[in-house]
Amino acid sequence: MIDHVTVAVSDLAASKLFYEKAFVPLGYQLSFGEEGVFWAFNIGDGLFEIMQAASPGPLTRVHVAFRAKSHAQVDAFYQAALAAGAADNGAPGPRPAYTPNYYAAFVIDPNGYNIEAMIDEAADAG
Incomplete structure (x- = not known):
């Protein structure tokens, strides 16, 4: 979603x-x-x-964030996207400036858009 x-x-x-x-x-x-x-x-x-539009930072003219079900899923998205030809725009990791439990990864797709996979829940147990 x-x-x-x-x-x-x-x-x-x-x-x-x-x-x-x-x-x-x-x-x-x-x-x-x-x-x-x-x-x-x-x-x-x-x-x-x-x-x-003139804001500095890693956002592009279009940014879409997809909800993941786990930190591992965010990590897997990032690796799969890079393997498919995306450029790194932020390795998987916590983003406490967003919310305390925000964990995300960002890539630039082949069209130049900032695509994110994220989860805003406490780290997975185990």
């Missing part, structure tokens, strides 16, 4: 206002973000995120 999708926008403030209004009929609401950088909207089972 997709956990979150991030798209780059040319005017973050205008896009935030647009989505705040457009999502009302769907029951989606602003969840969190950082002024001038990005905003995340809770869309039920995942997040829809917008980011300022």
Whole structure:
């Protein structure tokens, strides 16, 4: 399942206002973000995120994060993606700046998009 999708926008403030209004009929609401950088909207089972196109960092114009079921699955995704021709954009590991239990790996696919496998649960037992 997709956990979150991030798209780059040319005017973050205008896009935030647009989505705040457009999502009302769907029951989606602003969840969190950082002024001038990005905003995340809770869309039920995942997040829809917008980011300022000129933001520095590892994100590309399109970023998709897929939910994994274990840390081992994140690791396996990363290795399989590299073997299939992806470029490294962040080796598997904890990302405590996101949440305390966030564990993810990032690759750049053949089209230049940032693709992530992630899990936001405590480490697997055993």
